[in-house]
Amino acid sequence: MASRGSSIYKGSDLIHDYSCSKCEENDLNTEAQHFCPDCEQYLCDKCEGIHGEYFKKHIVYGRGDIQKWAGFSLDKCEQHGKELEVHCDDHKELCCSVCVALYHRLCGSISHLPDLARDLLKSAEFKQLPGTVDKMRSRLDELKNDRMKDQESLKDSYKNILVEIKDIRKEINKILDQLEMKAIAQLDSMMADLEKSIKDDLESCVYMHDQLRTMIEKLQQTTGKNKETSSYIGFIKCQSKLNEAKCLVQEKRGKVGMQFKSDESVLPFLRNLNNLGNVESFPSMTKSNDTIHVYKTQSSKRYNVKTRKSRTNCVIVGICELPNGDVVIADRGHKTMKLLNRQYEVSDNFGLPASPLHLCYTKGSEIAVAINDSFPITHEIHFLKVTKRKLHTLGKFTTVHECTSVAHHQGQLYVGSDSAIYQYSMDGRLIKKIYEDLEFTVHTCAVSPDGERLYVTKSDSKLITLDKTGQVVSTVEDSDIIDPIGLCVSPSGHVFVCGHGSYTVVQVDQEGTQKLATVASKADGLCQPLSVWFSEQTSTLIVGNYMNDNLTFVKLC
Incomplete structure (x- = not known):
């Protein structure tokens, strides 16, 4: 362009x-x-x-x-x-x-x-246009006034929530102050007891030392005709005092000191808190369909994601962007997960026991990966996390059916097989079968931000939209959506579909009823696209191609 x-x-x-x-x-x-x-x-x-x-x-x-x-x-x-x-x-x-x-x-x-x-000037539609414009201007004025009120209300809400947050912090500080005072009081009490014990020992040592010195001096100074008797008396008393001193010296006393052992549950509890609470918008503040933009291609670039040791071509079947801007991709060609930095360079490789077929973002820096192989039979969902620029495993669960795709919404997983879509809990418990089609292959699924719709690509070149019960509510067919496979829904609800056979990426409306625009094509570097992700941070489509080492980045406007 x-x-x-x-x-x-x-x-x-x-x-x-x-x-x-x-x-x-x-x-x-x-x-x-x-x-x-x-x-x-x-x-x-x-x-x-x-x-x-x-x-x-x-x-x-x-x-x-x-x-x-x-x-x-x-x-x-x-x-x-x-x-x-x-x-x-x-x-x-x-x-x-x-x-x-x-x-x-x-x-x-x-x-x-x-x-x-x-003949436009004679048409009823043209004659009605001024009235239609006036009505719309009135509605815009109403909306403007409402939004101005919302603006003031929003500022008040912000101030009130800020006060609530600071009040919670004050209450937490008060509790911590009380715990600190209790710990210090215990410390002071123990310090006083130990100091008294040491002081008593010191006084006993000094007293016993002086008594022994005095007794031996008097014993040595005994004279006169009763010297022998007096010496015997002094001897017995001195022996008795020596026994007392011996008991004092031999009494077991460990090294006197103190140490502090904190409650091990306190710090982990505080560290595991993600927030003091959640800030939520009222329903009237949520985005409506009017905020959905129809995008056009501005420019495109390609980035090579093949590592030096790899001999075969990459097959990028899944893409997602983490909140910090890093990108995670699933490479079926090499049975690996790859972490890309913000320059889209491979910064980490994580080998998998079988072929990844899809992935989805779950929360924080965590993702879920659908893994599937026929020999040996492997049907698993793996959970990975990015920590310090490295991919780490968190766990997995096994299914009795094939795992060809995975989507996540509020702690629920939607796992696709070749013919159906199942709903699972995060710990691998099967909740129910959402949808099944025994005639055509189910490729990929994705969930709307509100969880009300499930988008599904199928081998009959259709994109279908399901409601929460699994009923088909709409279908899209278009010449630019041939053999659709890859699919993504952005946090704002923008829906993009890969036409694997048409070498395209198409934007579809939220209801899944019509194509809005063909936003990328072969001219932009697409080659049988398999996966797609839309980065709202950069307004960029990231597209994975079949048997191709390059990711295609399409800047939209």
Whole structure:
């Protein structure tokens, strides 16, 4: 796709994305470098100089402010500023000559506007248009007033919730302060007891030491005719005191000290808390179908995800992006999971016991992988987590049926086999069979953000939408959805489907009733696409191709 500021040739004429309005009046074809919103005219450098002499107060935007160029005009192309001349019936768009040359050269049906406009002024629909516009403007005014009230209410809610969070924190601090005080009181009590014990021992040692010294001195100083008797008495008393001292010395006393052993449940409990609580929006604040955008391709790139030691081609059957921007892919060709960093380089490989066929995001930095092989028979769902830029296993469970796809919503897994879709708990308990079709193969499933719809691709080139009970509520068939396999639903509800046989990725409406746009094709580097993920952080489609070492990244706008 040509970028703004470029020019292309059509026949012998040079076609600019913006042409100088003044030069066109003189049958000259000059590329515009400026735009005056007051005059609603595009100007080349020469004409801008003349314009500046006459209209010194007009603000003129250059190429650096090209996003401000397109002023509103009924008969002008908003993108290129040229006269609208035709209508592309394939894309249902009004087009100028540049639009046709750049984007619609291969379209099958293009109509001349004068032919389409014939007898329009007499039609009832045209006559009713002013009234319809007035009604819509009134509704927009009502919506604007409601949203202004919501804006104020939202600010009040924010303040109130902030107070609640801080109150909870104060209460937690109060509890922790009380626990701290109890621990310190226990410490103080034990300290006093131990200090008293040591003080008593010190006093006993000093007293016994002095008694022994005094007794032996008096014994040695005994004289007179009763010396022998007095010595005997002193001897007996000294022996008794020695026995007391001996008991004091030999009494077992370990090293006196203290240590603190914390309650081992406290820190793990606090670390395992994800939040002090959950902030939830009211139903009126949730996104409606009106927020769904119809995307167009802006540019595309390819990134090689094959590791050096690999000899066979990659077969990327599953893709998901983690909240931190890292991407995890399932490579059936090498029976591995691969972690890509933000530069889309392989930063880790994780080998699997069998072929992965699909994956889905669950929570945090965790994913679920559907693994399936015939020899030996393997039907398993594996759970992996990314920690410190490495993939680690969390566990698995086995099913009695094949595991060809997996989707997750609020702790429930939807596991696809070749002919059916089953609902499981996260610990592997089968809840029920959601859907079954014995005639056509079930390829992939995905769940809407609200959990009300389940999208399923099938081998009869159909995308079907199921309600929560498993009933088919809508079906999409289109020439750009041939042999659909890969499928994804973004957190905002945008639905994208891979046409494996048509080399396309198609955007479908939330209800699964119609195609909204073909957002990527073979021209963008697709080669029998098998998997797709839409990154709302970067407005980028990430597409995995069959027997191809390259991931295709399609920037949308």
